[in-house]
Amino acid sequence: MATISNPHTELNALQISLLRMFNRPMSERDVLELKNVLVKHYDKLLKKEVTRIVEKKGYTQDDFDNMLNDES
Template identity: 60%
Template sequence: MTTNPATNKGLNALQVSLLRLFNRPMTDEQTHDLQKVLVKHYTAQLHEELERITEEKGYTQEDFDKMLNQES
């Protein structure tokens, strides 16, 4: 069984603040807009991390192609 880490340790101050901020009626469109903002933010972080690792490891497009075509 997978548990939510937040329930084991409690919510941090930022999480509580966000819950208070969004503790109001929102339309489906507003909810969707907020989801898009969060996805955009985390996508940017993921791309930055990928670029950092790619540079750190010296990976090339050829390396990625080999990884994609390897048998699992």
């Protein structure tokens, strides 16, 4: 069986803090709500970054259509 090399093995201060904060019993509903909060947060960040790059590169809808239909 192949092993996966992961150079990142230490937790940062935020990760440790979150582990401590959530080191308690939680219902599945609580877990799902927290996951949704994180997903919404990262969705917002991703949309901002995509918008920034699109504006920087000057992409148009035609550019995206061409990228999607390019068969090379």
